Amino acid sequence: MNFSSLNYPDIKELSVHGRYISSSQLYSFLNSNSVRKKITLLGNSVASRPIHKITLGSGKINILMWSQMHGNETTTTKAILDLVNYLNEESDLANQLLSSVTLTIVPILNPDGAAIYTRENANKIDLNRDALELSQPESKILRVLYNEIKPDYCFNLHDQRTIFNVGGLEKPATLSFLAPAHDMDRTVSSGRGKSMKIIVAMHKALSAILPDQIGRYDDAFNPNCVGDTFQMLGTPTILFEAGHYAEDYEREKTREFIFYALVKAILVIARNEIRAYNVDDYFNIPENSKRYFDLLISNAQLIDSKYDQNIGILYKEVLDEGAIIFNPYIEKTGNLEDCFGHKCLDCEDQNDFDFIKSNRKLDELLF
Structure with missing residues (x-):
């Protein structure tokens, strides 16, 4: 598939950007002329914030997707808005997709968590661990919607941390996919097999x-x-x-890749091409490992003798006046030869040492 033909820069929704996306930021988008008539109120969150769905298409195949089940996982929400823009453009491909499928999209399932940039909802419940108890209004809203539309496919949209690499490679897991198991033995049912084949296609x-x-x-x-x-x-x-892409902590490049993945998945479903792909190829996709630090400092004993060889630093994402700032903290010290850094600094290099000293947050953390 030639993704450049989708003209992503022209369809990217410019009203949202960066890591912090709340319901209030979606207001102008949801009330635009091209979207307003396709919006339905599903219900309200614990703190009475509205939860909406967008419905697009008239096809017989129903696809349900939802984003920000975890309020601080926002990249896929941005990609969903890009997808809506693309499908509203009425290109030949967009019209083909919308005549074959009906998309039901929940842009933000957890608006309370989104407002304060937390994983949990206002009751401090992880909605992705509430599928059986259905103890939260947001969980009930999703299940009622599921029962109502009886989707043929579901897309569960999340963000993952910067720690993930692909297999044993020094490559960040910019995108990861999973066909969730349906039993303890993780057998391949007919439905799970379809999920695997769509992932292979993407x-x-x-x-x-x-x-x-x-x-x-x-x-x-x-x-x-x-x-x-x-x-x-x-x-x-x-x-x-x-996930993470080099120098993309705002996840604007990753957003673009998620958009492409969504289009490809919908296209394979709409054209009934799933059978063209092989389940075995799913298992050939390398599994994620957790070997990345945001910052990997070597020869750290030159900073202070209390440090042993290397320091692995991760960033904590903190909401500050409507923006996300990245505060470093020490995750691990010692022999970290098996690990990778999104940025690597060697204290034997005077320029790297000076960089650490000149960075206020690193200076306060390490010295």
Whole structure:
């Protein structure tokens, strides 16, 4: 698939940018002329914030997708808005897709968590562990919607941390996918097999523009997770995980790749091409590992004798006046030869040492 033909810069939704995306930021988009008539109020969150769905298309195949089940995972929300823009352009491909499928999209399932940039909802419950109890209004809204539209496919959209690499490679897992298990033995049912084949299709298409940066997420079975539950109910479900791309902490480049993945997945479904792909190829996609630090400092004993060899630093994302700032903290010290850094500094290099000293946050953390 030639992704450049989609003209991404022209369809990118400019009203949202960066890591902090709340319901209030979607107001202008949801009230635009091209979207307003396609919006329905589903219900309200714990703190009475509205939860909406967008419905597009008239096809017989129903696809349900939702984003920001975790309020601080925003990249896929941005990509969803880009997708809506693209489908509203009425290109030949967009019209083909919309005549074959009906998309039901929940842009932000957890608006309370989104408002304060937390994983949990206002009751401090992880909605992705509430699939069986359905103790939260947001969980109930999603399940009622699922029961109402009886989707043929589900897309569960998330972000993953910067720690993930692909297999044993020194490559960040910019995208990861998972066909959730539907039983403890992680067998391949008919529905799970369809999920796997769609993932293979996305992997093959995106590997041309994102080589060695697409991983397979851990498939440990947990029936409390929404994806596992929907897979158990017989609906082919795909977990999308938006990860890190070099120098892209705002995840604007990753957003673009998620958009492409969504278009490819919908296209394969709409054209009934799933059978063209092989389940075995799913297992050939490298599984994620956790070997990255945001900053890897070597010869750290030159900073202070209390440090042993290397320092692995991660960033904590903190909401500050409507923007996300990245505060460093020490995750691990010692022999970190198996690990990678999104940025690597060697204290034997005077320029690197001076950089650490001149960075206020690093200076306060390390000295």
